[in-house]
Structure formats: structure tokens, C-alpha cells
Amino acid sequence: MHRYRSHTCGELRAADVGNEVRLAGWLHNRRNLGGILFVDLRDHYGVVQLIAHPDNPAYEALSGQSKESVIRVDGRVLARSAENVNPELATGEVEVEVTAFEVLGAADPLPFPVFPEDNANEEMRLTNRFLDLRRARMHRNIMLRSAVIRSIREKMTALGFNEMATPILSATSPEGARDFLVPSRVHAGKFYALPQAPQQFKQLLMIAGFDRYFQIAPCFRDEDSRADRSPGEFYQLDVEMSFVEQEDVFGVIEKVMTELFEEFGGGRHVTSPFPRIPFREAMLKYGSDKPDLRAKLELTDVSAVFADSGFKAFAGKHVRALAVPDTAEQPRKFFDQMGEFATTQGAKGLAWLRVGEDLTLTGPIAKFLTEDDTKALLGAVEAKPGYAIFFGAGEFDEVSKIMGAVRVEAAKRAGHFEEDVFRFCWIVDFPMFERNEDTGQIEFSHNPFSMPQGGLEALETKDPLDILAWQYDIVCNGVELSSGAIRNHEPAIMYKAFEIAGYSREQVESEFGGMLRAFHFGAPPHGGIAPGVDRIVMLLADEPNIRETIAFPLNQTAQDLLMGAPSEVDEARLRELHLSIRKPPAKPEAKSDPAK
The missing domain is CATH 3.30.1360.30 (GAD-like domain)
Structure with missing residues (x-):
């Protein structure tokens, strides 16, 4: 017999009655009823009930063992009596009478219980995330996430898309949020940026001739936390297609999202086809560019x-x-x-x-x-x-x-x-530019690499604030899952669009030289989108907060309470990276009033 287990805790059924088995897992719960000890043993696959009588040598040891200890037991599978069958457990028709018992990993007193699941505060949960992930709800959410990603890969591959990896260390990009910067040891005073999205690289893959790309892509943005946005990093289904117009992108994503939400939505109806709502109409009718159509x-x-x-x-x-x-x-x-x-x-x-x-x-x-x-x-x-x-x-x-x-x-x-329904829509016809309220300057309102509707002629003849772009968002139940666009692939249009947004020709060539060079050597029309995996899982799991669908999220102030990040770096490492730290001045302490 295997050193640790012959079966998993979720595997045993009525057909196993009479067999000798070995199980290993966490001591989930314990009850002593009429002198008989009942222990729930849990592993990744499920829960099984163990029993031990007072004359059993393992009885006292199991009675005193702390919850969440990892144990190994040997025993014989018994059938439960009809009145004791638990229909809520896959193993509910059987129980295991313990004949031998070994502690593999003892547990200290817990900072909060794994079972029953009480309302421990988030700081405590994130500091001890390894315990929090043992809870049934969190385990279920993370396994849902795994299954969703696996299904996405299968669906995209079946549609002729090729999974490719793009760089993590790259250059800064005007995506609209702050970059996370990585100092270079070799190139003093210069920095890499973690990608806010693989935007330029996936366009370059299209120009390189790969036609249909996808990636479950990690993205990094130094932005504040929200219920539907995790600070620091997130994952998206990054997609790009060549020789397409807007409706071609919609057709692919609508098929994938409909199938995905029908597969994992727990019977909730997915309304299809997804309506197309112009941005200005959405703002007037719904007061939002991510309307909840329920x-x-x-x-x-x-x-x-x-x-x-x-x-x-x-x-x-x-x-x-x-x-x-x-x-x-x-x-x-x-x-x-x-x-x-x-x-x-x-x-x-x-x-x-x-x-x-x-x-x-x-x-x-x-x-x-x-x-x-x-x-x-x-x-x-x-x-x-x-x-x-x-x-x-x-x-x-x-x-x-x-x-x-x-x-x-x-x-x-x-x-x-409407309850128990997923109501998708596309928001289309976004303005290409907007006016900055603070500076009065014209700037990009969305993705700067989008194709303006009307092309170069529109850029040269229209008021910039009247120009629409081939940009779109996909929204579900009031949650924006993604932005996307048909991309600009012509150098003259790129120069002119960035000129309107205040960029000189030299700046464009300095910041986007690779993309511009590619445009000069035969770029196909192309477009794409990148639905957020975290938000998809949040909707499917019916969770109000995105952190409940991520195994190891940062907290609201972008800290990893478990691993202690961000952390300080010693002086030797700073010198190696050619850096010095300039901390903000300490805030003066408020003085007490002696008259009070």
C-alpha cells in the first residue's frame, strides 16, 4: 500500500464497503456522540467520515488532535445505516472505521477557524491566506478559476487561435495607468516596465503573420483597488486577429463568452445575441458606459x-x-x-x-x-x-x-x-479623444492604438472631440469585462492621432519605434480584445469582491500581507541598481492642547 494513501477523501463509495484503505488529509471536524468519535477528514477531493470506538487505540489520539492537523489513517470501509446516509456528501453512504493513525503535520492553534467559516476580517485572512484557501468557498472559487481557464484554452484553440507568450520586462506604454518599473542593473538609470497589457507585442505578432493569437496574460498596473479591480496584477484573455472588422471580433468573443457562462453559470440564463449600444446612448439611457441591463x-x-x-x-x-x-x-x-x-x-x-x-x-x-x-x-x-x-x-x-x-x-x-441571468452588451463608438478637465488639453480617451472611424481624413478635417474610434467594451451585469479595438495599422494615421494628443513626431518615434517600423513593412488590418479572467470568475462565482477569486491577492493598499511585500531593500542592493531612496517627509504629529 502507498505510504500515504490508497484513495482520496472524496473517492470512496458504497462499492468500497469491506475494503481496507489508507487516507491522508486535514482533520476538518470532530464530534463525540454517545462515546463514539466521528472525525471528518478532508483533502482536495472531498470529505469522508471516520469513526473510532473507545476501545480503539487511535481513539484518544484522535480525540486530542487539533483541527487542521494533517493525518494519515488506515481503516476499513463500512456502510452507513439508511438513516445516517448524508446526501450532501459524495461519500455520504460510507464511513471508515480507523485501525491505525499517524500525525503527518500537527497544527498550532488557528488564528480563525477553517470550519465552520466565520467572518474573519480580511487582514487576518490575507495574512494567513494558506488557511483561508482551505475553506470550502475559497477552494471552490479557485478551482472554478482553474476550470474556467482550462475551458478558455480549449475554446480558443478550437477556434484556430494559437497560444503565445509575450515579454514581462518591456518598455513603458501609455495605457492610461501607472507602470510598475524595474530598475536595470546593467543599464544605469534606466528602467523596464511590467506590461500593463501585451498591446504592442500582440499587434507585432499580427504583423509577423501569425493571424490568430491568444494568451492568458498577466498584466500589471499601479492603480488603486476597487471591488472589481485588484491592485498590482491581474489576468486577461488576450486576443488578437488579423484581417478582421469589429463584428468579426464580436462573433468570436460572443461565442466564447456565451459557452463559458452557460458551462459554469450554474443554470443562469445567458441572453444572446449581445446588443450593441453606442457610448453616448449608453450614457444617456443608463448613466454609465457599463450598464447593468438586468x-x-x-x-x-x-x-x-x-x-x-x-x-x-x-x-x-x-x-x-x-x-x-x-x-x-x-x-x-x-x-x-x-x-x-x-x-x-x-x-x-x-x-x-x-x-x-x-x-x-x-x-x-x-x-x-x-x-x-x-x-x-x-x-x-x-x-x-x-x-x-x-x-x-x-x-x-x-x-x-x-x-x-x-x-x-x-x-x-x-x-x-432580472435575477439569475447574465446580461451582456457591447458598448461601441467611443470618442477617440477627450479634453482633460484640469489642463484643457486634448488626449486619448481610450486606447491610443485604435483606428479612428473615417481614418486619416477624419483626423485632418473633424473636430477631435467629434471623432469616434473603432473601440468597444464588453459588459456583463454592470461589470466591464474588457476593452478592445480595431487597431490603427498605418504610420500616417498613427503620427496624426498622436499629434492631436500632443505628441511630437520625435516622441512617437522614440516611444513606439518598434511598432512604427513594423507598420512600414506591410501591416495587415487587425483587432482584438482582452476580457479579464478575474472578473469573469467573480461573476460566475457570484462574488462581490474580485479578491475572493484570486489565490494570493494584494490587499486594498497593494500589500502582500502573507509574504511581506513590498519590502525594503538594503543599501548594497540599491548601489548595485544605481538607486538612492528619497522618502517623503514625515508628517508632523498633531500637538495636544494643554488647555484641554
């Missing part, structure tokens, strides 16, 4: 209705309305709670109206509206008796953010929200 409500621009109305609070402002069916009879508490929610999103309040049976309006602002205002408003939002209408007013971006969140919250509270 909310069956849309916003309406009613600025014109209030432009000349008697309600001065809305005059001259951008005003967005949300009409919600079957809510007019809700108690005042419902409207107050919606107002409180809006204030958490940055609003000063939330104006609202009820629509009565005769289309009369009641509510806090009804007295400010004339008969003509009322008629125009009801026509604009297509409201009927029984509707409630909520309003946000102010600057476009501010109103979009607030009312976009109100739209989803109102849909959930009023019963206009």
Missing part, C-alpha cells in the same frame, strides 16, 4: 422640458428623469429611502413625482410645473398612471453617475430587475 428601466433626458419651466432648481441644468412603472402607490418611505440612496451617490437630494389615474402629478415638485410642462414631461418619459418619476439635475457627468446608480437601485426595489 435593470429594466431607462433614463430620459428632459432638460428641454425644464429649460423654460417655473421650477428654477432645474432651469439651465442637465436634467435626467427615471420613470418607474407600478410604484406610485408605494408609501412615502419608499421615496425617502430612494432619496437617501441618491445622497450616498453624491446627490444633494432626489426630486420625484407620482402619476395619478387622470395623469395628474403629485409630489414635492408638482406645484412648480404648468399644464404644458406636465404634458411635455409625461410625453418625454412615456409615463402612465401608476408611474413614479425620479429626477437628477446638474452637470452631465455628475447626473449620469448618480442617476445611473438610482436606475439600478429603483429597479431592484420596485421589482423591475
